[in-house]
Amino acid sequence: MKRKMTFFLSSVLLLGLLAGCAEKDQLPDGAKLIHKGEFIFAASGEFKPFSYVKDDMSLTGFDIEVGRAIAKELHLKPVEKRIKFKGIVEGVKTGRADAAVASHTINPQRSKHVSFSTPYYYSGPQIFVRPDSKIKTVQDLKGKEVAVAKGSTYADTAKRYTSNIKMYDSDITALKALSGGRHDAVITDFVTGKTAAKEGFKITGRQLIERSEQAVVLPQDNPQLVKDINKALENLRKDGTLARISKKYFGEDITKKPE
Template sequence: MQKKLILTAAVALLSLSHASAATPPTLTKGVLKIGMEGTYPPFTYKDAAGNLTGFDVDIAKAVAAKLGLKPEFVLTEWSGILAGLQANKYDVIVNQVAITPERQKTIAFSTPYVYSTPQIIVKKSGTFNPKTLADLKGRRVGSSLGSNYEAQLKAAGGINVVTYPGAAEVLADLAAGRIDAGYNDKLLVNYLIKSQNLPIRGAGTGQPDSMGIAMKKSNVALKAAIDKALLQIKADGTYAKISRQWFGIDVSKP
């Protein structure tokens, strides 16, 4: 019965568009391959037992369930995650990918499923307390390579932007004093401050971001199906339950 349901769901996905040749072959096998970092708490990381967990993991599983597909997670560094999508290593990325005009030139996004704000991060014991990106001029500031945060820092001008494969490396160098500040998601910063004994604290914030599930522009049928699935998990309360579990609030609202 389960195989029949999966096959039916795959056929339904393909029927959403005449461009079935553009649909990833994994969908016809009943699998949704999902790219993510696995080192970005509380969104996607491994717990003490080595199990992949996090907000994005739960959202990805819920979306896959609505599609009638089995989620298969593919872990990769942030610096290569968008290239991996174009190389067909996975069908979608569920990893807090900010929707930007530049990215929309080459990849497609679902409707936004998370709204958050970038935050400047500094050492807890230090006296440096930047309020805006202008306060970071002349400073060494860490960010993930290829991220929206890196782009914002460079656009501000006058900041010595130091890039890393992912957020974990930024936090490690900040704690060690090798950089003056970091710049990342406020939801991540608040989670780390509450759940881990990291010597960091949040400072000023940037402009709000909207995050979407990323996929190749040619996958029109997949985008339509994922947008529908997101509406369904919001309507039936699944999204709110997951969001409150991780953040205590519903992060689907601006």
């Protein structure tokens, strides 16, 4: 009996300690964090110029700087975590990161599993082909082989126009394959394609298919953190930080909602 009572008291004490730890991993307003004092955000590192790996293996890019700016607004230490793009939404959902600042398009399918912040930039899928291609619009994609990144919304876009789709781990590898003579086209973010063309890829842009809104991905069970990040983004818009970061990487402000 004494042994059972000791075990019971030890269990109660352990639960109390765990509860205390959980309480520490929160912002004062109740927003939950994986680690106290840190904002752990996911990015793929495969989506230049939004996120990519430097020679010293550290992450950089537009998304990375936005994530760091959000952390600064929240008075938290920014911690970047690399996750392959196709696994980022699941990673946030299962608690591997507090959020993802990784160029995710807001759409109904993802919204079933995660929450989104307000958009921090506006983009859109565009058709990219080799310069000698006769493909100009989505109507020309029928029956053509189109490459896209796994887990991206561009796969769903491509399925509207062709059933012949090839998947790559990243947009950059898909564009590199296209430049090297494989596939008929790639559908990707217009800024990514334009940047790749500037860096020497033998590709050119054709029809801009539509506009889309990109946002921070967050767990559905952390509504206060969504509110905090929305407030941080509002401040970063007002003080010009988002525009400054955008112009640094793209030479234009893609954070302003199109007319």
